Amino acid sequence: MQCRSFTEAAEQCHISQSAISQQIRALEDELGFDLLIRRSRSFELTPAGQYFYDRSLSIVSDVRKLCEESRRIALDENAVLRLGYLKNYGGHEFQLALAEFAGKYPKVDITIFAGTHEELYERLLADEVDLVLNDQRRAFSDNYSNLILTEQKGYVEVPSGSFLASLEKITIDELEDKPCILVTSPGQEETDKEFYRDILGFGGQYVIAGSLEEGRMLMLAGKGFLPIEGNYDEMPPGIIRRVPLYRRDRQVYRRYCAFWSLDNSGYYIEEFAEMLKKQFPEQL
Secondary structure: OOOOOHHHHHHHHOOOHHHHHHHHHHHHHHHOOOOEEEOOOOEEEOHHHHHHHHHHHHHHHHHHHHHHHHHHHHOOOOOEEEEEEEOOEOOOHHHHHHHHHHHHOOOOEEEEEEEOHHHHHHHHHOOOOOEEEEEOOOOOOOOEEEEEEEEEEOEEEEEOOOOHHHOOOEEOHHHOOOOEEEEOOOOOHHHHHHHHHHHHOOOOOEEEEOOHHHHHHHHHOOOOEEEEEOOOOOOOOOOEEEEEEEEOOEEOEEEEEEEEEHHHOOHHHHHHHHHHHOOOOOOO
16 A cells, blocks of 8 residues: 555545545445554555555556547547458458458557567467467466357368378377478578477478468478368368378367457457457367
8 A cells, every 4th residue: 555644645636634534434334344554654455455455556547548548439539450360260250250340340450460479479468369269288377368269170281282181180200200381480490490399299301481371382292291280171072181180089179269468458459359259169
């Protein structure tokens, strides 16, 4: 607590000492317990008073944000929604949610960034994006909303005419001597290689692609196999086959989430998150 005497508190609040003392006493009477331990010239908080004070700071901050956000929406002030998504994610859920949101809120200025896991993570930490669609590689943080969207089984894409396309499933160990096409960004290559090698288990060589489209072109040209992220759209028949990816006797899966900072939560962010969530089927 900032002040340790009624005199100091009264001066800071620009009211009389007796008035602030009466207000504290009235609040204690309403609550039914003491907030302060009073001494001759000072006071200190009781344990209950300390808890009440700490929680009230958070509540006051939330109310202030609520009023600011409501005012901005009511006055139709310039609203911006900054979104990010995983650049090698193959599903259409993000696009569907984006189209729905833009149709409902045409005056909101939407900016979009496609990046690797680490790029999205760093931009969220730096408050350069409001919400990201990303895979989960770290434990959830209490400072962020961590909305689980889906858990998807893992596949690799290969040319339909290749030997790998004839398999019903393929294990990570069986891909060890084959190049892995890695969709990443300049400067992120080693970080993503480390994750795919040490966490997912791809131990062979890597071919770098700057986008999912480029990765598919390289795969069709016979440069390697392409691990595919997310829900899977239908590919043109006769061109690409998706083969289930296994680690030993279980199919690999990945978890995808929407992340946004609790300190930066607002109406449009939560509205987009809700639209995005409903694009994914309910998990069994």
